[in-house]
Amino acid sequence: MGKYLQDIELDACFIFTRAPGSSAYNPVERRMAPLSKMTASVIFPFDTFGSHLNSANKTIDVDLERKNFEAAGISLADIFNEGEIDGYLVISEFVAHSSEEVQNDITEEWKTAHVIQSQYMCQIVKCLNSKCFSPFRTNYCTIFPDRFLPPPIPIKSCSGGLKVDATGHFDSLFQALHFQNVESMKASCFDEN
Known part of the structure; x- marks a missing residue:
């Protein structure tokens, strides 16, 4: 391969x-x-x-x-x-x-x-x-800096933002990418503080 x-x-x-x-x-x-x-x-x-x-x-x-x-x-x-x-x-x-x-x-x-x-x-x-x-x-690599597509994550949108959906309903790849980017930004903010 x-x-x-x-x-x-x-x-x-x-x-x-x-x-x-x-x-x-x-x-x-x-x-x-x-x-x-x-x-x-x-x-x-x-x-x-x-x-x-x-x-x-x-x-x-x-x-x-x-x-x-x-x-x-x-x-x-x-x-x-x-x-x-x-x-x-x-x-x-x-x-x-x-x-x-x-x-x-x-x-x-x-x-x-x-x-x-x-x-x-x-x-x-x-x-x-x-x-x-x-x-x-x-x-x-500019679109996928981690090289791999994020796994499909069951998420839902709520008043506090995106949350993992315990019912297991999968959203689109774009929502999974957004969720991954939000988590990366949170992590980098914590690293700076």
């Missing part, structure tokens, strides 16, 4: 998911529904080329497991290729790759410096270390 961010020169990458109860508005799930419907009654055999499992259902032959998985993937792609989503034909293909092709350039140290992940969002943001990344291409 780090190399990918460097190659395409992104300052930040945000991956969001929908909260429970709002999946009807999720465009990915809306596109996946027809695909799920196509496979609702299909049972894929796990042992096309023979069983890779022992009597405790633990994998004992990784290569055979990969071959069986590939057979299921090819069958799934064939089913999807017969489908249509929103008037467009589905074009699907199983792509096999070896574990040697997948390079994980993400260490725990790298994640600590660049990633914040919560239940509904993953944030990957450049650091300011020039040995790690090229300088930011945008003024991102």
Whole structure:
């Protein structure tokens, strides 16, 4: 992921998911529904080329497991290729790759410096270390001086200002940013006194 961010020169990458109860508005799930419907009654055999499992259902032959998985993937792609989503034909293909092709350039140290992940969002943001990344291409850090978006905070407005809402209703990102800025200003005022 780090190399990918460097190659395409992104300052930040945000991956969001929908909260429970709002999946009807999720465009990915809306596109996946027809695909799920196509496979609702299909049972894929796990042992096309023979069983890779022992009597405790633990994998004992990784290569055979990969071959069986590939057979299921090819069958799934064939089913999807017969489908249509929103008037467009589905074009699907199983792509096999070896574990040697997948390079994980993400260490725990790298994640600590660049990633914040919560239940509904993953944030990957450049650091300011020039040995790690090229300088930011945008003024991102002037808008987000802490580099990361604040987590969604359930807040409400009341006569005393903004307060955390114990009922758990989330407000907009802009209100969360405002709340974060207010708290930062309070902290800096206390530091000066």
